[in-house]
């Protein structure tokens with residue numbers, strides 16, 4: 001039997017309802033904050049990700065699904081959505097009328113990481129991005145919205161981790177100092193960090209390997225090397241978060257895995273997921289729009305790991321699937337009548353089901369129960385003879401006769417009003 005690809009997964013009915021509820025909660029909240037949905041393609045030119053995420057990052061170096069299409073164009077299944085949203089902002093000149101644009105998008109991403117609980121090769125993200133805004137108030141508002149989103153989903157045991165990565169003015173001096181520090185620690189780093197030390201020294205700071213964590217415990221931190229502007233910006237972010245009653249912790253080691261970040265970076269971490277503790281992450285990327293050929297415009301955003309979130313949102317958030325009406329029939333004549341009625345009733349927005357196999361009445365009542373039907377319309381030989389069906393309220397067990405004459409209209413009125 002052909003099985004699905006390792007690291008990929010199916011979201012089956014039963015779980016899908018939870019996903020739909022999360023999507024609806026995100027869309028409704030984000031739209032209240034002025035975000036509009038954008039949908040960007042799953043396949044992009046490889047160069048887009050290499051230039052934005054950074055060619056020396058783990059994602060670009062070893063995790064992307066990249067291939068040549070039949071015309072030898074190098075294309076990649078998107079490992080994240082921010083780069084595509086920035087590309088769309090530039091390509092469609094979305095900044096022309098108003099540079100400030102707020103977008104959200106929900107969809108699959110692809111990274112060829114080692115699969116484990118909470119880490120997949122196809123995973124879903126919910127992204128929110130504010131392009132064209134520099135104010136630290138925007139940073140605080142975005143984090144506020146993210147925390148409120150998790151609160152609405154009743155996700156507990158989360159903490160906001162906050163850091164700043166400075167800007168091109170203050171970061172080079174810090175990087176030099178970090179480099180000096182790293183060259184002093186010799187054989188203590190893991191093989192990955194030995195490589196990162198040269199290519200991407202910042203990433204050594206948030207390596208999860210214990211030996212590396214210990215080795216960099218006294219490493220210099222960006223937060224102590226900020227220029228005046230970055231310092232002021234970060235202070236206002238913190239002050240504003242306090243005003244909004246958002247608790248956070250400063251995490252000097254939080255550097256994130258993508259190269260485009262500047263200034264504010266943040267993660268929502270949870271103890272509920274084992275090793276994969278980040279349920280959402282984001283930050284400023286004030287240079288990216290310009291670097292990808294667009295206008296000089298700052299930006300900030302975040303992405304929530306949908307799969308991880310779904311795993312920790314408690315199942316009691318979803319109500320059992322429910323239908324309004326099940327039509328139980330006995331005999332061909334009844335089935336034909338029920339078929340026509342069920343189609344007419346379902347198109348008017350009343351969830352209606354019937355049985356197309358030849359189950360007996362008892363079996364059909366069982367199925368109606370399993371589907372959580374509020375009402376069952378019973379239509380057997382006797383009812384056909386009397387031209388009157390029986391409507392059973394599955395909660396009160398009360399049964400009422402419903403004449404065939406005008407039955408569809410009568411049921412629509414009754415079910416919509418109950």
Ligand code: HAM
Pocket residue numbers: 079080081082111113118119120121123124125127128129257258278279280281282283284285300301302303304305306307308
């Ligand atoms: P990221 O930290 O790479 O950031 O991913 C964001 C979230 O996606 C993570 O916190 C995690 O919950 C989830 N995630 C990442 N990889 C996997 C995986 N293999 N399996 C399951 N979940 C995963 C970004 O992608 C940035 N684009 C976020 C951003 C938006 N920054 C600014 N705007």
